[in-house]
Amino acid sequence: MDDIILLAHGSGGKLSHELVEKKFLPFLANPALNKLDDSAIFEASGRLAFTTDGYVVNPIFFPGGDIGKLAVCGTVNDLAMNGARPLYLSLSAIIEEGFLLSELEQIVQSIKKAAEEAEVSIIAGDTKVVNRGQADKLFITTSGVGIISPGVDISGANARAGDKVLLSGTIGDHGIAVMSQREGLRFSMTLESDCAPLNKLVSQMLEVSSRIHCLRDPTRGGLATTLNELARQSKVGIVVEEAKIPVKEEVKAACELLGLDPIYVANEGKVVAVIDPADADKILAQMKQNSYGRDAAIIGEVTNEHPGKVVMRTKLGPSRIVDMLSGELLPRIC
Secondary structure, X not given: OOOEOOHHHXXXXXXXXXXXXXXXXXXXXXXXXXXXXOOOOOXXXXXXXXXXXXXXXXXXXXXXXXXXXXXXXXXXXXXXXXXXXXXXXXXXXEEEOXXXXXXXXXXXXXXXXXXXXXXXEEEEEEEXXXXXXXXXXXXXXXXXXXXXXXXXXXXXXXXXOOOXXXXXXXXXXXXXXXXXXXXXXXXXXXXXXXXXXXXXXXXXHHHHOOOEEEEEOOOOOHHHHHHHHHHHHHOOEEEEXXXXXXXXXXHHHHHHHHOOOHHHOOOOOOOEEEEOHHHXXXXXXXXXXXXXXOOOEEEEEEEOOOOOOEEEXXXXXXXXXXXXXXXXXXXXXX
């Protein structure tokens, strides 16, 4: 029984302390967390961004990542989408009785690695253990805080007619990787999640231009839903070119097999940017210098026509309305 989570690990007693001290602290140690106080104390000045999110992905291990990496990257990216520099994260783990301690340690190591890449510290946390059947192995909730530099004003409501729409890379990678692992699908080509922290990419974009109006990571609902969110928030229309949207051939093939449209499939390492047209080319060039933006492309523009709607010019010529995702395309992908 030494290799699995017991209900006693959630009792608040000796096993609870051992779980934290042996499975979390060795990997996530920092001065604020090491105190093990009921809250973390830190200093910050200026405008702050704060976000929170929950992660229930199934399976918890997938090609290119796991639930731990996903939790860190997702929260870091949410902060970065407002131009914030992520500083600190909190992490809460709800663990099902019977979960393997070796798998928990593997996930905490992924958390450590992702946090180090993003240069953030996890300074507060909590663990709870629930009975078998009351959770699905492991759920994680994270919150994050970051600081926004003076002069940065990025919001989904800031798009203006004439702005260019940029996409940092190929779409659909995460959703298809998770789905293929879940359903036991086998393809001749490797499908991996794009899960990655984007804060340094965003920081590099801001270094060359302050005229970035909107940033959004197209997670659940995919690119199509994200573009609709921006169009509605800013009360503008958006026109995109289907031929300019980068999609890996293996993702295209998997989507055709599964009857899915890549523009609705989730991503966890991509950013949609709405940029002043005067700076679009230089921001695109800067994005391509980063490994997470090497496939970046200008895929469309903002217009005063059809406010609140997204129109796609198809490869065959005609245009069509692209609506938000209706219903659940791929459940439990984040």
